[in-house]
Each structure stands twice: as structure tokens, then as C-alpha cells.
Amino acid sequence: xxxxxxxxxxxxxxxxxxxxxxxxxxxxxxxxxxxxxxxxxxxxxxxxxxxxxxxxxxxxxxxxxxxxxxxxxxxxxxxxxxxxxxxxxxxxxxxxxxxxxxxxxxxxxxxxxxxxxxxxxxxxxxxxxxxxxxxxxxxxxxxxxxx
Numbered sequence: 001x002x003x004x005x006x007x008x009x010x011x012x013x014x015x016x017x018x019x020x021x022x023x024x025x026x027x028x029x030x031x032x033x034x035x036x037x038x039x040x041x042x043x044x045x046x047x048x049x050x051x052x053x054x055x056x057x058x059x060x061x062x063x064x065x066x067x068x069x070x071x072x073x074x075x076x077x078x079x080x081x082x083x084x085x086x087x088x089x090x091x092x093x094x095x096x097x098x099x100x101x102x103x104x105x106x107x108x109x110x111x112x113x114x115x116x117x118x119x120x121x122x123x124x125x126x127x128x129x130x131x132x133x134x135x136x137x138x139x140x141x142x143x144x145x146x147x
Contacts, residue, residue, distance in 0.1 A: 026051055028140065029147065030064050030085060036120030036127065037062070037087050046147040047087070054093070054116060054136035061090045063118065066138035068131050085140060088118035088127050094136075104132035 032045040040062070041047065049064050057063060064085050091099050094113045098105045102117055111117055115133035119125065128134065 027144075030087070030140075030143075032087055036122050036125035037089075038122045040121050041087060041143075041146065048144045048147055049141040050144050051141040052139070054114070054139055057090050057093060057116065057139070057142060059090055059093060059096070062143040063088060063090050063116075064140040064143065065118070065134055066140070068134055068138070086118070086127075086134075087143065088120050088125070088134075090116055091119045091128065092117035099128075101129045102132060103128065103130055 028049050028051065030047055030049050032041045032043055032047065035043055047062075047064075064087050067084060067086050092111045093116050094111050096111050096117075098108055098111055099117055099119075111133065114136045116136065116139075117128040118134055119127045119129065
């Protein structure tokens with residue numbers, strides 16, 4: 001009887017761990033650091049992010065991504081995972097015309113494959129106007145909702 005209870009408890013614990021791991025693979029909570037998305041999201045807001053690849057992003061989606069590798073700007077400190085994340089709104093996707101004021105796009109009329117253009121809602125945001133294209137491989141996901 002005791003062995004059955006131990007086996008059942010172990011099975012339940014392993015099952016719960018597998019469910020949590022599955023959730024973590026698809027969903028993550030991110031805390032907003034800064035004011036680039038005011039008025040939609042304020043410093044300290046927590047948002048639920050669904051991990052997505054670029055093919056699932058739509059223009060107007062709010063996305064979380066790492067800053068471009070050529071960027072020298074870093075927020076005050078890394079997140080809990082040791083990485084820096086930006087929260088911005090997707091303004092143009094691969095094949096879309098490049099919006100005005102995007103840094104470093106003089107040779108390109110459309111957003112290249114594997115890249116996207118993002119802008120913060122706050123006009124003072126550091127975004128594609130300063131950094132140019134963001135790479136698709138730096139995309140964490142799409143904001144689903146404010147928590």
C-alpha cells in the first residue's frame with residue numbers, strides 16, 4: 001500500500017513537472033522596464049508573452065525581442081534570465097515597405113527576410129528609428145495580455 005502511494009505521488013509530481021515545462025516552453029511572463037511603450041504599458045507592468053516565430057507575428061502586434069547585436073544601448077539591468085529584452089510594436093514585417101525614418105535602410109525598399117521593424121508607442125523610444133532592422137532570431141514572442 002505504501003509503495004502504491006509513493007509511486008502515485010511520484011507520478012503526479014512528474015506529470016505536474018512535465019505540464020509546467022510545457023507551459024514554460026510556450027508562455028513566459030515579462031516585466032516591462034522603461035517607458036518605450038507608454039501609454040499601452042508602463043514601467044513595472046507584467047505581460048504574458050506567447051513564444052512565437054516571426055511567421056506568426058502580425059503588423060501591430062506587441063512583441064518582446066532582444067535588441068540588435070550592433071546596439072550599444074542596454075537597459076539598467078538584465079532580466080531574471082540574464083538577458084536584455086525590448087518590448088515594441090511590430091511596424092513592418094518581411095516583404096512590407098520600409099516605414100519612414102528606419103535607420104540604415106537606404107539600400108532597401110522592403111523589409112528583408114528574417115527581419116522586422118519595430119517602434120515603441122512612446123515617440124522617445126529607442127527602436128528601429130535608431131537601430132534599424134531587428135533580426136527574427138532575436139524574437140521571444142507576442143504579448144498576449146497585461147497581467
